[in-house]
Amino acid sequence: MATTIENISRRRFLQGGAGLTLGFCLPGIAAAAAAGPGKAGEGVVAPVTFEPNAFLRIGADNSVTVISKHLEMGQGTYTGLATMLAEELDADWAQVRVEGAAADAKRYNNLFWGAAQGTGGSTAMANSWEQMRKAGAAGRAMLVAAAAKRWQVPAGEITVERGVVRHAASKRTATFGELAEAAARETVPADVVLKSPDQFKLIGKQARRKDTHAKVNGTAQFTQDVQLPGMLVAVVAHPPRFGGKVKSFDASAARAVKGVVEVVQIPQGVAVLARDTWTAKKGRDALRVEWDDSAAFKLGSDEILARYREMAKKPGLTAKKQGDTDAALAGAAKVVSASYDFPYLAHAAMEPMNCVVQLTAAGCEVWNGEQLHTGDQYALAGLFGLKPEQVVIHMLYAGGSFGRRACKDSDYVLEAAHIVKAMQAKAPVKLVWLREDDMRAGYYRPAFHHALQAGLDAQGNVVGWTHRLVGQSILIGSPFEKMLVKDGIDGVSVEGAANLPYAIPNLTVDLHTPTDIGVPVLWWRSVGSSHTAFSTEAFLDEVAAAAGKDPLALRLELLKDHPKYAAVLRLAADKAGWGQPLKPGKAGERRGRGVAVHESFNSVVAQVAEVTVSKSGDLRVDRMVCAVDCGTAINPDNIRSQVEGGVGFALSAVLHGEITLKDGIVEQGNFDGYPPLRIGEMPRVEVHIVPSTAAPTGIGEPGVPPVAPAVANAIAAATGKRLHRLPIRSTDLAA
Structure with missing residues (x-):
């Protein structure tokens, strides 16, 4: 991979040069020079802003501005990026502010996407981890160099803490703002040394979010x-x-x-x-x-799913194949089969x-x-x-x-x-766009049909597994097709299925991608994992029941080659009290506990759900216990918030979410027909973060996929009823 800071400074950008990646800018001097002799402003020295790279600007007033190349849409991006840079800069968090970057892929490209700038795939923190820290460390080094020259002392004797540069022996100090002009004249270091985790003062701590104040007082600009x-x-x-x-x-x-x-x-x-x-x-x-x-599309939802079920009767394009699945199933002592249907879903963001x-x-x-x-x-x-x-x-x-x-x-x-x-x-x-426009003329998470089979030997071991998926491709026909579609397989359609972590010797995953369905589809929070996690984890519980094994024990048995998964799963199970009886509900109520684990965006999340089901089929999700391994926890409180929000988002889909078509027309238009989760439906959520010093991975989306299967598995434990479609209906659960 290319260096993590391939971003031209503003000065270099304006000069048209590609030279040094970490150039510097003297906008005050540049403005004075542009005025020319005899023009307004002659003889006035404008304040110099220290701008060592494309991500950092320090003003004479001690303000530290972090330039965010990623969108802040509520997930805490501004805070996370600022935390990484401010950590290495040793800035005073109270003086740090964040502003959004302009569209400029030369300076602000997403390092995981090549030459493109954008926010998505839970990549904001992961792709910026070294980049933002190096940007902060470079600024710190230049401030120290400027102070060392001013005080005529070795740079190694200078320390920086909370925006103050200090030489202890001579008792001299200077703020960032006081050193900004001198630092701007220093050479940008070719390389910098980053802190070790034991030196972190902001990363891993509860740094206050940088967007909250503006959103509360109304100054935030939407x-x-x-x-x-x-x-x-x-x-x-x-x-x-x-x-x-x-x-x-x-x-x-x-x-x-x-x-x-x-x-x-x-x-x-x-x-x-x-x-x-x-x-x-x-x-x-x-x-x-x-x-x-x-030329309009005129099919209804029922007709679309009927077509998908028919297509699933024949093999599709192979997405994953290991061993001989046909032979394994043919020789199995027991074969378990199930199919699952998933509707179209709207994004329904707060701001249309x-x-x-x-x-x-x-x-x-x-x-x-x-x-x-x-x-x-x-x-x-x-x-x-x-x-x-x-x-x-x-x-x-x-x-x-x-x-x-x-x-x-x-x-x-x-x-x-x-x-x-x-x-x-x-x-x-x-x-x-009004809400009705957003819901009726927008893009949707594609509807899918899944068909699975598993073979068990006489000892209850899983010897074979087939998974067939039918659904529209998000990527085929898009600018992303060349990069993410291989041999006709849309990678986001089968993610979470084709990379199943379980040690199954014979496994086949294939895909049908209908091209004549005219409903516009797009990635939806957690993309393919939003449906593959449900089918794989709900089906695995069915397999465990057929094998006569505890669902947790079977998972741990099959995760022998994936200790990271197993550790997260054990943590969630231990915190949830797996194996201990639940307190009984009221008369006629049935209670159950279910588990699921899934990896998306390189983060592993395990969740245990506790539910109560009434005799009439009313469902209450009482508790969700979540364990997450997302590498270094930059802002732990934000991680917890994202997982909690993911639970609420997922439960909206589990309990209510369904976009249906009749004669090609979307039937839902607002929240009366597509209701989000109500506050009274939100369960108690506990989030446990696995300590790690590894590079951070995604967290905006991974909390979503395991929710639905954990709830479905809890319902099965409570009622014996297996769910094969979403959203859940009370008629599915009535005694």
């Missing part, structure tokens, strides 16, 4: 807060069926709504523009549109899609909660006939995403741009 001179707000009428087109429309009633400024047709539908969102919505409601559905686009003489300017910088930058450049560098993207806060804002097709961003283009760039446009 897309909805953006106001530009002359800006219009657009709301779009989308076709009710995917693939539908505008045949004709009558805008007379819409234009008659007071405040409506313009109505334009775009490839995605018809946009109504006004000075505010409500007026634009009223204008859209007054539109009369005739849709051309001749929105975007502000403005065309200027210099190019295109965008404001939004930007998750896929490079993809959106190139898509907009292509639409407007610009160079990518002419597309300036301002990354604001995002009110959630769960994968939705990282759209492979740049859908809502391009929709806003198409409106600007149709308006001939007469005004900046803020596109606003």
